[in-house]
Amino acid sequence: MKSMGATQEEYYRGVRMVPYDLVKELFIALAGVGLLALLAALILSSPDVAPVTVAAWAQGDPVDFVTTATNELAGTTVSAGYGNPYNTAGAGQSWGPIAPQKWFGTRIPVDSANSFVIQPLQRASVGNPDLVAALDTWQKAAADQQTKWLDAYTKALADAKVADGKVTVATGDYGPLPVMMSNLLGVAQAGGLDGLLVINGRFYQTDYTQPLLFIGDGTYFSGLAGDAHLSSSLWGMMNETGSYPGQTWLWLYTLWYQVPPFNSTTGFLGFNASNADLGIIILMTLLTAALALVPFIPGLRDIPRWVPIHRLIWRQYYGPSKSRART
């Protein structure tokens, strides 16, 4: 076997070589690209819209906040019925026997009702006998009774009124829910729930799984995203707030969400909107593998020969001076 060093010399034998300064080219490239990035940074800056806090949500749309919290108790939110890796309430996405969401189990356990409502209220109930009594009533009530209170309160919230940041509903039999929810709303509006949702028994924390799931369950967050043109129907994953470019390199991944079968209910070959994430991940994995294996795929590897773009790139070689140049 010949050494690679010898191979390169052998490979270029008979090819006219011309002077070339690699290091100079690299430094010119560094300067040029640096200048471009510097100018863009100075003139265009970068996006930085403040994050949504639970406090901002509770202050900005108290009815949505209380409705979402009530739905968490009822187990009807997205996170409550999600399935793995958070809980076992949902089946998760699958394609025939391919169900990776199930395979790895509940590795990031989240009990929406307890984590987002009951536990924060228990922590906030110190020195608040009304809240202690309401929580006691709730936890001692039978499941049927809890469901009746939740149904009635959820219906009443549809016509809720907001005054001075407080949510009021028509008189009805809601059990301890109004006391619980008014306290949760108050704690949230004061900013306390932002901290209570990330409490982990340790001083330091960097995991925002719980508050992000809770915020994502409401309509306030998705409404803001829609206003910022970030919704998935608007190719959201590759957008940024404002007019800034986002992850434009995800255009192909995002494209699939806009077309059948991944945006249809009927679907094709078992793929439809309900398992679009899994289907698109599988498709993109295959496409990425195909891109890597282009050198071995007949047809794909031959396109460059059929399309004469290479004649533009190597015009010095294919041009009229070809015979002279190759001396």
Place this chain on the structure above:
Amino acid sequence: MSARSSVEAEPAADSKSWTLRIRNAIDRHLPMDHLLPDRQPYYVGSWVYVFGVVTIAALVWVILSGVALSFMGPQWWHDSRLGRFVNSLHFWSVQLFFIFMVLHLWGQYFMAGWRHGRAATWMIGVVIFAVSILTAFTGYMSQQNFDGQFIAVNAKDAMNAAGVGAFFNVLNFGQMYGLHIMLLPIGVTILVVLHIVMVRTRGVVKPIDAEGSSRSHGEASDFVGTKGGGRP
């Protein structure tokens, strides 16, 4: 004097020396005149060849600005004008990096740059593209702003559906930030160095159906090629 003489008198390291083997392998496979060439084939004149080096230049700016951001901590750029500027430099360097990388990829595709034993170089390039997307993805989720929140909340569904979410929790800022500033950049850098070494080891590919090919024009094997490609 006598001690030096005894050192000078030591026999050369034998072929079992790991150090000598590695040194010889480097000398054989990547001599300095291949690593830092001062001559290139005359047909290396197109602007398409520039896309590779400007991609590397953009990566250097991404890393430099990223080091400054990580040194000052994730809150800095939200509260400081200088921090915001450095973040902007990072943001636009990333955009340029991807623009140049995609142009480089398309350029190499239409040059069929994988020919004559360069398939592994192409494949490593595609892996760099994929790992870069993952690195940028974790960066977008480390922004600690509304965009970061939105991307995390939406991306979790795809990650979870693929089973990846059980180990790669996009809602966990600490995990995303750690991956973004440490492991993934190291991965990209190592892969880019490997890619460059492979390019310099082989040299640039010849034009398609270059003169002297012993095969007929358009023969498929010309597009996969074995080592050396049988080119003259």
